[in-house]
Amino acid sequence: MEDYALIGDHQTAALVSRTGSVDWLCLPRFDSGACFAALLGDDEHGHWRVAPKDADVCTRRAYRPDTLVLDTEWDTPDGSVRVTDLMPQRDRAPDLVRVVEGLRGEVTVRSTLRLRFDHGSVVPWMRRADGHRVAVAGPDSVWLRTDPAVRTEGQDFTTYSDFTVAAGERVTFVLTWHPSHEPRPKPLDAEQALRDSVADWQAWAARCRYDGPHRDAVVRSLITLKALTYAPTGGIVAAPTTSLPEEIGGVRNWDYRYCWLRDSTLTLGALISAGYLEEAEAWRDWLLRAVAGDPSDLQIMYGLGGERRLPEYEAGWLPGYEGSAPVRIGNQAVSQRQLDVYGEVVDSLTLARRSGLATRPHGWRLQLALMEFLRHCWREPDEGLWEVRGPRRHFVHSKVMAWVAADRTVRAMEDDPALPGDVERWRRLRDDIHAEVCERGYDAERRTFTQSYGSRELDAAVLLIPRVGFLPPDDPRVLGTIEAVRAELSTKEGLLRRYTAGGAGGEGAAVVDAAVERATVDGLPGGEGTFLVCSFWLADALHLTGHGEEARDLFERLLALRNDVGLLAEEYDPVAGRQLGNFPQAFSHVGLVGTALALYGPDAAG
Numbered sequence: 001m002e003d004y005a006l007i008g009d010h011q012t013a014a015l016v017s018r019t020g021s022v023d024w025l026c027l028p029r030f031d032s033g034a035c036f037a038a039l040l041g042d043d044e045h046g047h048w049r050v051a052p053k054d055a056d057v058c059t060r061r062a063y064r065p066d067t068l069v070l071d072t073e074w075d076t077p078d079g080s081v082r083v084t085d086l087m088p089q090r091d092r093a094p095d096l097v098r099v100v101e102g103l104r105g106e107v108t109v110r111s112t113l114r115l116r117f118d119h120g121s122v123v124p125w126m127r128r129a130d131g132h133r134v135a136v137a138g139p140d141s142v143w144l145r146t147d148p149a150v151r152t153e154g155q156d157f158t159t160y161s162d163f164t165v166a167a168g169e170r171v172t173f174v175l176t177w178h179p180s181h182e183p184r185p186k187p188l189d190a191e192q193a194l195r196d197s198v199a200d201w202q203a204w205a206a207r208c209r210y211d212g213p214h215r216d217a218v219v220r221s222l223i224t225l226k227a228l229t230y231a232p233t234g235g236i237v238a239a240p241t242t243s244l245p246e247e248i249g250g251v252r253n254w255d256y257r258y259c260w261l262r263d264s265t266l267t268l269g270a271l272i273s274a275g276y277l278e279e280a281e282a283w284r285d286w287l288l289r290a291v292a293g294d295p296s297d298l299q300i301m302y303g304l305g306g307e308r309r310l311p312e313y314e315a316g317w318l319p320g321y322e323g324s325a326p327v328r329i330g331n332q333a334v335s336q337r338q339l340d341v342y343g344e345v346v347d348s349l350t351l352a353r354r355s356g357l358a359t360r361p362h363g364w365r366l367q368l369a370l371m372e373f374l375r376h377c378w379r380e381p382d383e384g385l386w387e388v389r390g391p392r393r394h395f396v397h398s399k400v401m402a403w404v405a406a407d408r409t410v411r412a413m414e415d416d417p418a419l420p421g422d423v424e425r426w427r428r429l430r431d432d433i434h435a436e437v438c439e440r441g442y443d444a445e446r447r448t449f450t451q452s453y454g455s456r457e458l459d460a461a462v463l464l465i466p467r468v469g470f471l472p473p474d475d476p477r478v479l480g481t482i483e484a485v486r487a488e489l490s491t492k493e494g495l496l497r498r499y500t501a502g503g504a505g506g507e508g509a510a511v512v513d514a515a516v517e518r519a520t521v522d523g524l525p526g527g528e529g530t531f532l533v534c535s536f537w538l539a540d541a542l543h544l545t546g547h548g549e550e551a552r553d554l555f556e557r558l559l560a561l562r563n564d565v566g567l568l569a570e571e572y573d574p575v576a577g578r579q580l581g582n583f584p585q586a587f588s589h590v591g592l593v594g595t596a597l598a599l600y601g602p603d604a605a606g
């Protein structure tokens with residue numbers, strides 16, 4: 001999975017392999033059925049390859065600077081060729097544009113288009129219309145338009161085109177999706193779309209306020225986060241994929257094409273810190289719409305438009321990435337209770353206010369309603385930020401984030417005494433939560449905060465305690481926790497697992513296979529890799545506690561884990577040297593931006 005590059009149009013995204021094959025594309029939205037699902041199966045589940053006829057992996061590839069426009073190049077004995085891939089910003093039907101350009105000599109190129117709608121399960125009926133190819137099945141229709149000189153041939157439910165390009169020649173392909181009952185989509189000028197895409201992305205990237213070391217990595221992460229934003233509503237998906245495994249061959253395969261309040265608020269924080277307020281405003285408005293209603297109905301995630309039902313089922317016809325089954329569509333975690341989201345939501349509303357975003361009159365009312373609900377439920381156990389599917393517990397991180405919600409509410413009222421509400425009520429709540437966490441969530445004997453009250457398990461999420469201001473960085477309990485978490489959760493490569501019993505199984509694995517013990521915490525069999533955002537949190541904690549050099553060293557090691565085009569999945573297996581989990585993952589890129597800003601941004605100390 002680390003071999004893929006991302007292209008997208010702010011409504012959906014595609015993954016392009018090093019062989020020039022688009023192996024994942026959901027149309028028309030991130031959460032629609034994929035028409036190319038080879039990523040989770042094989043070529044028969046849909047893909048579109050454009051590459052020199054006899055070549056395999058490309059010679060080199062890169063994004064055009066500060067864009068999401070991808071250039072993939074092959075050197076062959078006959079010459080060199082480049083394929084440029086992009087999805088133009090959408091004000092119409094979604095398009096996937098592929099421009100083939102001869103660079104040297106004369107090269108025979110083959111396009112192999114195998115459309116399989118509904119996540120690789122439906123073979124469409126293909127026909128010709130006005131010299132183009134049209135695929136139709138149920139609600140979906142796709143047009144393939146190319147230059148008149150390029151002949152397309154259908155065979156075995158696949159469309160082939162073989163053609164030659166000499167140096168300086170260009171051939172364009174445009175694949176356009178539209179609802180099958182609607183009139184045919186208007187043709188797109190591919191060359192103009194390419195110029196516009198480059199200009200739009202570069203203008204967007206130029207607005208980035210970060211100007212420190214590793215700026216390219218930060219901008220690439222910000223572009224990735226922007227690409228995960230669903231423009232029509234402002235919702236932000238956790239990743240554009242489903243079921244890329246947390247363990248190769250394992251069952252920990254989840255659908256991330258939805259908007260988690262946690263992942264979105266953290267993404268928002270990264271965008272705001274780098275100067276992107278428009279996205280923040282759009283997301284804040286998405287949030288206010290999505291959570292409108294009874295605060296007791298607050299969900300931990302929603303659909304792109306704020307949809308509340310995301311039923312989970314298994315796509316039994318897809319064998320899964322390298323056999324990692326089941327492939328899941330939808331996410332049952334939607335009905336979980338995760339108390340930390342109150343803290344994250346209130347924190348991000350506070351950040352939005354402080355960054356000067358125009359306030360919405362019902363924003364404060366919503367915050368108070370959420371707080372009122374939290375006041376009654378914070379003592380209850382929950383599934384925690386890791387969304388365990390085992391029994392509910394009193395997760396320390398959840399309670400700390402409940403404290404964050406109370407703290408930010410108190411501080412907002414102190415900053416602006418005109419805000420209505422009973423500040424004393426929230427001060428009391430803040431103090432009560434603080435006292436309980438320090439009493440029940442801290443193991444004085446081992447000098448560490450634990451994963452849940454009374455447990456001996458540790459959890460990397462408690463590294464956030466100094467960052468959110470629950471305790472100062474020099475508090476001995478914070479220092480003890482950092483030490484304990486490093487001792488118990490880090491691999492010999494210095495990367496962190498998210499909690500104690502997390503094991504990537506197998507002989508010589510960097511982490512222990514403790515499936516039985518693990519099953520008692522998260523209710524799932526099997527292990528997983530190291531969790532990338534946790535390692536960024538460790539770098540932040542090291543920096544905050546005066547270990548700047550170690551923090552920078554860890555940050556640089558994490559940067560080295562990005563793939564050749566700067567992308568990170570959710571997890572990493574240091575033994576196999578492979579990325580794991582959905583890809584690219586907002587959480588990991590948020591971690592990268594946050595740590596860069598902490599270490600080198602305008603407020604970085606020392």
Ligand SMILES: OC[C@H]1O[C@H](O[C@H]2O[C@H](CO)[C@@H](O)[C@H](O)[C@H]2O)[C@H](O)[C@@H](O)[C@@H]1O
Nearest residue numbers: 238254260262263333385386387388389
């Ligand atoms: O590992 C078990 C859980 O994995 C997913 O949750 C993870 O991804 C979420 C989205 O990025 C993130 O918010 C959460 O903190 C992660 O643990 C999955 O969505 C869950 O269903 C699953 O139980």
